[in-house]
Amino acid sequence: MEEVRVETAGGRYPVYVGDGLYEGKFVEEIRRLRPRTVALVSHPTIFAVHGERMLAALGEALGAAGSVARFLFSQGEEHKNLRTVEAGYVALLEAGINREDVLISFGGGVVGDTAGFIAATYMRGIGCIQVPTTLMAMVDSSIGGKVGVDLPGAKNAVGAFHQPLAVFSDTGVLQTLPAREMRSGMAEVAKYGFLYDEALLAEVETWSGRREPGAAGLEDIIAACAVHKARVVGEDERDVGGVRAMLNYGHTFGHALESAAGFGTLLHGEAVAVGMMMAARLSESMGLAQGGLYDVHRRLLAPLLAAMPLRVEVDAEELLVYMRSDKKRGKGERFVLLEGPQAPRLVEDVPRELVNEAVEDIVEDIRSGEPWP
Amino acid sequence: MEEVRVETAGGRYPVYVGDGLYEGKFVEEIRRLRPRTVALVSHPTIFAVHGERMLAALGEALGAAGSVARFLFSQGEEHKNLRTVEAGYVALLEAGINREDVLISFGGGVVGDTAGFIAATYMRGIGCIQVPTTLMAMVDSSIGGKVGVDLPGAKNAVGAFHQPLAVFSDTGVLQTLPAREMRSGMAEVAKYGFLYDEALLAEVETWSGRREPGAAGLEDIIAACAVHKARVVGEDERDVGGVRAMLNYGHTFGHALESAAGFGTLLHGEAVAVGMMMAARLSESMGLAQGGLYDVHRRLLAPLLAAMPLRVEVDAEELLVYMRSDKKRGKGERFVLLEGPQAPRLVEDVPRELVNEAVEDIVEDIRSGEPWP
Numbered sequence: 151m152e153e154v155r156v157e158t159a160g161g162r163y164p165v166y167v168g169d170g171l172y173e174g175k176f177v178e179e180i181r182r183l184r185p186r187t188v189a190l191v192s193h194p195t196i197f198a199v200h201g202e203r204m205l206a207a208l209g210e211a212l213g214a215a216g217s218v219a220r221f222l223f224s225q226g227e228e229h230k231n232l233r234t235v236e237a238g239y240v241a242l243l244e245a246g247i248n249r250e251d252v253l254i255s256f257g258g259g260v261v262g263d264t265a266g267f268i269a270a271t272y273m274r275g276i277g278c279i280q281v282p283t284t285l286m287a288m289v290d291s292s293i294g295g296k297v298g299v300d301l302p303g304a305k306n307a308v309g310a311f312h313q314p315l316a317v318f319s320d321t322g323v324l325q326t327l328p329a330r331e332m333r334s335g336m337a338e339v340a341k342y343g344f345l346y347d348e349a350l351l352a353e354v355e356t357w358s359g360r361r362e363p364g365a366a367g368l369e370d371i372i373a374a375c376a377v378h379k380a381r382v383v384g385e386d387e388r389d390v391g392g393v394r395a396m397l398n399y400g401h402t403f404g405h406a407l408e409s410a411a412g413f414g415t416l417l418h419g420e421a422v423a424v425g426m427m428m429a430a431r432l433s434e435s436m437g438l439a440q441g442g443l444y445d446v447h448r449r450l451l452a453p454l455l456a457a458m459p460l461r462v463e464v465d466a467e468e469l470l471v472y473m474r475s476d477k478k479r480g481k482g483e484r485f486v487l488l489e490g491p492q493a494p495r496l497v498e499d500v501p502r503e504l505v506n507e508a509v510e511d512i513v514e515d516i517r518s519g520e521p522w523p
Numbered sequence: 524m525e526e527v528r529v530e531t532a533g534g535r536y537p538v539y540v541g542d543g544l545y546e547g548k549f550v551e552e553i554r555r556l557r558p559r560t561v562a563l564v565s566h567p568t569i570f571a572v573h574g575e576r577m578l579a580a581l582g583e584a585l586g587a588a589g590s591v592a593r594f595l596f597s598q599g600e601e602h603k604n605l606r607t608v609e610a611g612y613v614a615l616l617e618a619g620i621n622r623e624d625v626l627i628s629f630g631g632g633v634v635g636d637t638a639g640f641i642a643a644t645y646m647r648g649i650g651c652i653q654v655p656t657t658l659m660a661m662v663d664s665s666i667g668g669k670v671g672v673d674l675p676g677a678k679n680a681v682g683a684f685h686q687p688l689a690v691f692s693d694t695g696v697l698q699t700l701p702a703r704e705m706r707s708g709m710a711e712v713a714k715y716g717f718l719y720d721e722a723l724l725a726e727v728e729t730w731s732g733r734r735e736p737g738a739a740g741l742e743d744i745i746a747a748c749a750v751h752k753a754r755v756v757g758e759d760e761r762d763v764g765g766v767r768a769m770l771n772y773g774h775t776f777g778h779a780l781e782s783a784a785g786f787g788t789l790l791h792g793e794a795v796a797v798g799m800m801m802a803a804r805l806s807e808s809m810g811l812a813q814g815g816l817y818d819v820h821r822r823l824l825a826p827l828l829a830a831m832p833l834r835v836e837v838d839a840e841e842l843l844v845y846m847r848s849d850k851k852r853g854k855g856e857r858f859v860l861l862e863g864p865q866a867p868r869l870v871e872d873v874p875r876e877l878v879n880e881a882v883e884d885i886v887e888d889i890r891s892g893e894p895w896p
Contacts, residue, residue, distance in 0.1 A: 159532075232605065232609055236605055239674055239680065239681055240674065240675075243674060243677055243680060270683070271644065271671075271681050271682060271683055272680070272681060273680060273681075273682070274669065274671060274679075274682040274683055274684060275683065275684070296647065298644075298647060301612055301613065301616060304616055306647075307612065307616060307645070307646060308612055308644050308645060308646075309644060309646070309647040310643070310644055310647055310648065310683065311647060311648070
């Protein structure tokens, strides 16, 4: 097991990474917090597979006097909305959850964002423990307190900063994670690699070659990502100092790609992988990075897109429309670009033609399908 | 004009109190913040009377380049809900409001709580300026960052702590406030008097004798309340240290009374006034306070209930049911009681019979109607 500390004004907490955490550290931590009732928020798929193990752990931690209220909601970005949040409030209210109780978010990024927002706003905020069950959520969204839901046409338009009390990334659950979801998470690992950490890029490449989820070494990879995330969040919790903004590498393009493709078509990591390729191309055409940056991206990331069902349907024009609507909301006016691997830079005033060109080039490359795995 | 400073971890800001603020300090402050767009949230009634003045002030502050997006919603506690919040998000999104823009809440407590929650959660939080237009909102809810909305059957069940950037209490708008609303606000002034400030009790008594809203001296009264609220919030922003909890004097009973009477039947201050009488009676029967405490409450508060339309319809049994449901949510297990004027104390484990007795006594007293004004 590894432990990474997050230190922010909004909260100081541990991130635990390891196999078999639920039966160990997790029980210990819940016992220390002594909630009367725990609200367990999850989705039916993960609950069907790992729910029994989680309930057993909670039973051991809470003893006979405690109780667990469940709120399950359907999987997928289309349920990360205010309807789900409201249903969650009502479930918590009916279970008698109050400010001294604790909410446990048990699932991937959609569950973590939605459950975290419920915790942030129910009774003006109750304690939240994040128990991510996807590689993506373990390396990124479960850490740092960004929680929220979508409005129609506007991803993460409603939300809060609500740091969890603790994060438990049990690598055991990754054994049952679909291969496509593992690849998606690895794209986010690659992001940390491109931004900060050459060794992580080597790990991604090794892992892609083997293409086996749940392999040994995952604990180290996840912990390394958590260390990067914890440092960034500690320096710029509220995303106002330009430090946390770096984590959006590939995301300006990626969010537009997700919207253009329609919710649920692309996994987040797939969109970010394509987005990073576009950002790398743009870094070259802006004259920031030397040639070859794009090729490195392509070699590392293409294997992660093996199951992406979008080979010929990406439309550059549509993507650009979504990017402009993002810009209207005050985002997307700055791009995270690279001067080279591990040399990120926030760039404003990027010429529109070069953005268009990067989008079209990569879309063309994806369409051609040629040297893709 | 008077200026009171609020200093909390979540924000440090000024509360301005005075006549004609909109044309002065308000314009100055908006100019300093330089938002591109202002989201003005209000309700049609206040907007019909004072909207033009507000828009003129904003026009002067923003100049030709700025713009004002309006979101108006119907008055009354029954609109302080998630439907209104969602409609607000959509309006802000359509107006292109982003994290650098500012929301202005322009109205009474319902507008302030709802608009404040929209500001707290839109794009993970944007700046909010509170411009209260009722005495109640000026002396209490606009200061301290408690924002939120109701769930069916659960007042303020959803919310956040979101300190405003500034508060502007322009006493000029109180000239058009209905007399019943002024009395309701004075009940909250009396609360500060009973908790902390003998001089405020004398002010309430003087004001009641005259029964004229908008009279001279209001500026001092409001500023004095703001000083108390600022101190309490500064000591215990998140309401966890038992200091801010004191401000709930009369509110445990009052909230139940509001619920039992049905939203919109009682004004908040009326319910709190009756609640304080119940708390005073309970303080006596618990042996905490000397006899006479209830009589002082009755003498001071009864004139504020002149228009309360509930003389014979308070049902003690129903009220107790609502108090128990409040308790289930982890509230109401502690009562704020008085050992005497300006000597508040948080008391746990209050015998249920004494609570019942206090409720029944006061309900009986109200029903008898005898010496009420």
